[in-house]
Amino acid sequence: MTDVRAAARDASARIAACEAKGTHAFLAWSEAALLAQAEAMAASPAAGAGALSGEVVAVKDVIADATFPTTCGSRILEGWRSPFEATAVRRLREAGALVAGKTACDEFAMGSSTEWCAFGPARNPVDPSRVPGGSSGGSAAAVAAGAVTMALGSETGGSVRQPAAFCGVVGIKPTYGRVSRYGLVAFGSSLDQIGTFGRDVTSAARLLAAISGRDDRDGTTLDRIPLGEPGPVAASLAGTVIGVPREYFPEGLHAGVHAATRRALERLKDLGAEIRGVSLPHTKYAVPTYYIVAPAEASSNLARYDGVRYGLRDGGASDVRAMYRATRGRGFGAEVRRRILLGTYVLSAGYYDAYYRKAQRVRELIRADFARVFAAGVHALFTPTTPTPAFKFGENLADPIAMYLSDVYVCTANLAWVPALSLPIGRDQGLPIGGQLIGAMEGEGTIVRIAQALEHSLDATAEVR
Ligand code: GLN
Secondary structure, X not given: OOOHHHHHHHHHHHHHHHHHOOOOOEEEXXXXXXXXXXXXXHHOOOOOOOOOOOOEEEEEOOXXXXXXXXXXXXXXXXXXXXXOOOHHHHHHHHOOOEEEEXXXXXXXXXXXXXXXXXXXXXOOOOXXXXXXXXXXHXXXXXXHOOOOOEEEEEEOOOOOHHHHHHHOOEEEEOOOOOEOOOOEOOOOOOOOEEEEEEOOHHHHHHHHHHHEOOEOOEOOOOOOOOOOOOOOOOOOOOOOEEEEEHHHOOOOOOHHXXXXXXXXXXXXXXXXXXXXXXXXXXXXXHHHHHHHHHHHHHHHHHHHOOOOXXXXXXXXXXXXXXXXXXXXXXXXXXXXXXXXXXXXXXXXXXXXXXXXXXXXXXXXXXXXXXXXXXXXXXXXXXXXXXXXXXXXXXXXXXXXXXXXXXXXXXXXXXXXXXXXXXXXXXXEOOEEEEEEEEEOXXXXXXXXXXXXXXXXXXXXXXXXX
């Protein structure tokens, strides 16, 4: 039986060391809160028996928990405390884990670097001059720095996998509906899903298993039994067909990313997998489609921050309309305002058909691309997670399109609802490179099994060229 008090003390020391280095992975955490949770856990009759007993898990600050404020990295929710706990958080506590604290993220999960966090960005522990990725960058950095072994993030368009790749850790985005979103602050509701981070494939998959399963409080959850714990590492992948979509390996792909993915594909072949070239022809429309659908849904979801129901209220205004305007103008940062404007525009009467309806149609074509490939006998797809390793602070900040393009290989899985994961597959000049496995609907077990075998067969900290 794990000594949960010792685990809490140990985690506090590791988090303090991580933050003393200036990582800023956490927006809120405290040793006292950890020790109090440990006392309560130790006193419960089920102590030590849960699947995550003794684990300390960091939680992205867009997920409500009862111990710490939930700010979503936004001034509009500064200091706001949720009156209830997310189902995912409740489940990890029920499995015996402690919540380490809340991690830094781009405001309302909109971003790819944490530079849009209103309380300052997190830094990449591998190279502090570089971003940890986003929007769940604080969670990825906390795991990469060794502060925790597991963390929760959220994905609307790659926000777990992209920071996992940049920080050299594992990130899983499950099938849409696999994990309850009750208590996850809504961004793009047809895309949002809670995901998990781990030091290795097995730890990320264990955390996912603990939080998965139907929830009466979220009508979009799949009515399936929860995912099982990952099995032992498979010695062979004989009989597994891995598709390599040519659209994810363009002419001029970053040389380090190319070398790492080539090496990983060699390893998969050595393990007995069949490597098959495939095509997902609508991939080129994924980023434009995502950046219509996600802002449209965000503009509607964020209407609730009006100075009346939650958080910040500008008290100086003379009437209610002026109060809405002043509160939202002051409370939201530049990227969130950009998304609300974009989303309101593409949903407006004159442009709905030209943008939003068209994007919905193209989304269906992207989904059909995946369905066709999986129906033809492919078990999983292998691609780079990101077009480049982690970029430097400021590099993409002035150019929103450049920032959006770092999601080019990850946002497809959110549009198509399929599960996908990123695992470290090598380094280029010291910077981690991620490889992505994309599965068929409900195919988490398959991509986890392949990823475990691949992880076991390569040294992900070795230089690839
Ligand atoms: N980077 C993407 C965006 O800014 C994805 C965000 C996410 O997955 N939450 O919208």
